[in-house]
Structure formats: C-alpha cells, structure tokens
Amino acid sequence: MSLTGTPFFLTSIALLIVAVVLPLALWSRIAGPRLVRGLARLTMLLFAQVTAITLVFVLVNNANNLYDTWDDLLGTGSHVEAARDLGPDGMGGKQIKDEPKQLQSFRPADDPVVGSGVQMTDLKGRISGVSGEVYVWLPPQYNDPAYKDKKFPVVELLPGYPGSSKSWLGSLKAGEQLRPLMQSGQIKPFILVAPRTNVLSGVDTGCVNIPGKVNADSWLTVDVRKMVIDNFRAGDKPDSWGLAGYSAGAHCATKLALSHPDRYRAAVAMSGYNDPAIEPDSLAGKDPKLRIESNPLHILKSANAAGKPPRTALYVSGAAGDGYQAGIGLQQLAKKPTTVSVRMLTGLGGHTTAVWKNQVPEVFRWLGRQLTAGGQAMQ
The missing domain is CATH 3.40.50.1820 (Alpha/Beta hydrolase fold, catalytic domain)
Structure with missing residues (x-):
C-alpha cells in the first residue's frame, strides 16, 4: 500500500478506531492469570499509541508531502543507477x-x-x-x-x-x-x-x-x-x-x-x-x-x-x-x-x-x- 493517498489514510483511521474500541470492550473481560491480563492490556495500550502516532504522521506527511514511498521513509531505496x-x-x-x-x-x-x-x-x-x-x-x-x-x-x-x-x-x-x-x-x-x-x-x-x-x-x-x-x-x-x-x-x-x-x-x-x-x-x-x-x-x-x-x-x-x-x-x-x-x-x-x-x-x-x-x- 502506498505511503500517501486515501487508502493508507483510511486504513490508519480504521486501525485507530479499532485500537480505541478494543480496550473499552475487552478490558474487564480478559481472563487468565494476572501476568497474562497485564500483558494483554499493555499490548492494547501500545497498539493504541502506535496507531495514534501513525495517523498523526500520515496527516503531517500528506499535508507537507515529505515522503512519497516506504523506501523514501525508511531510506531503503536509491534512484541512482x-x-x-x-x-x-x-x-x-x-x-x-x-x-x-x-x-x-x-x-x-x-x-x-x-x-x-x-x-x-x-x-x-x-x-x-x-x-x-x-x-x-x-x-x-x-x-x-x-x-x-x-x-x-x-x-x-x-x-x-x-x-x-x-x-x-x-x-x-x-x-x-x-x-x-x-x-x-x-x-x-x-x-x-x-x-x-x-x-x-x-x-x-x-x-x-x-x-x-x-x-x-x-x-x-x-x-x-x-x-x-x-x-x-x-x-x-x-x-x-x-x-x-x-x-x-x-x-x-x-x-x-x-x-x-x-x-x-x-x-x-x-x-x-x-x-x-x-x-x-x-x-x-x-x-x-x-x-x-x-x-x-x-x-x-x-x-x-x-x-x-x-x-x-x-x-x-x-x-x-x-x-x-x-x-x-x-x-x-x-x-x-x-x-x-x-x-x-x-x-x-x-x-x-x-x-x-x-x-x-x-x-x-x-x-x-x-x-x-x-x-x-x-x-
């Protein structure tokens, strides 16, 4: 999926919605030992943080046209032959x-x-x-x-x-x-x-x-x-x-x-x-x-x-x-x-x-x- 454009933007919004809804729906329903419950809740919180940061990045990138592709962002591409x-x-x-x-x-x-x-x-x-x-x-x-x-x-x-x-x-x-x-x-x-x-x-x-x-x-x-x-x-x-x-x-x-x-x-x-x-x-x-x-x-x-x-x-x-x-x-x-x-x-x-x-x-x-x-x- 392209780094810019509507599909990635909409995907970022959808993931953030999922990240917010998951803790609200499952926080008190997680079963198992205390350690397992704690790790599951921590994972949900981290997922919410990552998706929020991703959406902010997408908004800033789309507004300023900083990076076109994943290669541009990650520094893995070269256009020099x-x-x-x-x-x-x-x-x-x-x-x-x-x-x-x-x-x-x-x-x-x-x-x-x-x-x-x-x-x-x-x-x-x-x-x-x-x-x-x-x-x-x-x-x-x-x-x-x-x-x-x-x-x-x-x-x-x-x-x-x-x-x-x-x-x-x-x-x-x-x-x-x-x-x-x-x-x-x-x-x-x-x-x-x-x-x-x-x-x-x-x-x-x-x-x-x-x-x-x-x-x-x-x-x-x-x-x-x-x-x-x-x-x-x-x-x-x-x-x-x-x-x-x-x-x-x-x-x-x-x-x-x-x-x-x-x-x-x-x-x-x-x-x-x-x-x-x-x-x-x-x-x-x-x-x-x-x-x-x-x-x-x-x-x-x-x-x-x-x-x-x-x-x-x-x-x-x-x-x-x-x-x-x-x-x-x-x-x-x-x-x-x-x-x-x-x-x-x-x-x-x-x-x-x-x-x-x-x-x-x-x-x-x-x-x-x-x-x-x-x-x-x-x-």
Missing part, C-alpha cells in the same frame, strides 16, 4: 544538441493531491544516471488552438528536504492557484515541472554532482530539462527556463541558476540558505571542497572575479534568520547583469508550507517579468 565523472559542465563530454530525443510516455498523476490535469512519467536520465518520476502541469493555454504554434516558458519546482516531487502541486497547490490567474491573464502561462529530488536514500544531495555517488545537478539541469523540451512545446533557450524552490530546494534553485546561466535565466528561493552545511544531511555540506563550491555566494564571487557575472535574476524571500540574510548577501555581491530582489517576511508563520503557498502568485508574477517563450515574451 550510475554516477560517473561528468566534468565541470555536467555533460561528460557530450553535447545536448547531439543527443537523440528522449520521448516519454505520460500517464495521469497517481495521487489526486496534485490536482487535475497533472501528468507524470518515469524518466531514466541518460547523462546523469539518475531515474525518477517527473510531474508536468500544462497551463490552460497549452491546448488552446490559438496557442498551437506557441512555445511556453518552463519553471522547475524543487521541494525542501525531505520532500516529495508532488509538494509544489500538492501542498502548495501551485497549479490550482495559478490556473485561474493564467486564464484571466493576470499571470503569464508556464509549464510547471516537478522532478524527484530525493534520489539517494537518507541524504540531501544538495543538487550537486559527486562522481561515484550521485549526479543530482545533471539530473535536474540536463536530463529533466531535455526531456521536457523533447516532449512539450517548451522554449529551449535560457530565457525560457527558471527554477523555484523552498528551504533546501531554495538553495538548489539559486545554486543551479547561478551555475548554469546557459540553461536558466531566473530562480526563486523561499526561506533558503547559501551554506549547504545548514542542512545536516547535505552531502555537499559534509564535503569541505563542495561546501565552498556549491555555496551561491562563492559561485557569484568567482563569476565576478572572472569578469563574467551571470545574466541571472534571483528573487529571494525569507524571514530574519530564515532566508532573508542569505538574499541580502547575494544582493550585495550582484553586478550587472545579475539582479537580486529580496523580500523580508514578517509575521507569516515561520518555516512552513503555508508561508510558501501564500507566495505562489507573487513569485510567478515576478517570473513572468523575467522569462520569455521561444525568444519572445509570452502574451
């Missing part, structure tokens, strides 16, 4: 233009929490050696005959850690919030792409490439990106691509956008950080060299020192001590054409999905001013 050294550009000596198209079969999303119209596919990354599910949400204009020859800008959505690929479409209700705003013309239409980021058991990859362990950067910036371009009317230029993340996903969005201005033009970071070691389970944070190299501050400093500040637009939001200072640090380093907009959050409830959910319309309005489709602004 190979992790060869792909070099500084994450391509392993290959060129995207030379790679054959990777056409995929899509099916309706397997969990209603993501809302209507979401499709998914199981992608095997040819470059990265990573495999995982990818969810795709198409804007209402996509199937409109008036747009049949139009390409659309794309935003990759990255969750925190632990986090499910469904979180933006599920907990943050991104598609549900954006659909009417796109239909009314208040927000430009985007293709939303939500790939799996929890690809290695029990650790946060920090969205980096580590030869012999994982190529998380190439999974997101090469394989997923190419698959979307191959299968949908998506723009293929950097001006058509952005990233958006919260918490650990915010760190990834900023790091990837600054590292690959040839692939992305903009990134949104909500309640993120620059130093990957802030996340205790971060692979990048535990490696002294990677900790420096994957810090967005270092990436920006190095680009500036080389006389090549990236043409990247960043939107950073957060409360004091929870993302705001990270944004100010980047803003102070930014040199044209790099731009950094920072918003300080006050009194909005801390490091929670409710805070990030409320920002969805605002950040997509900002993205609409940064990204274009097929080299021209989408109307």
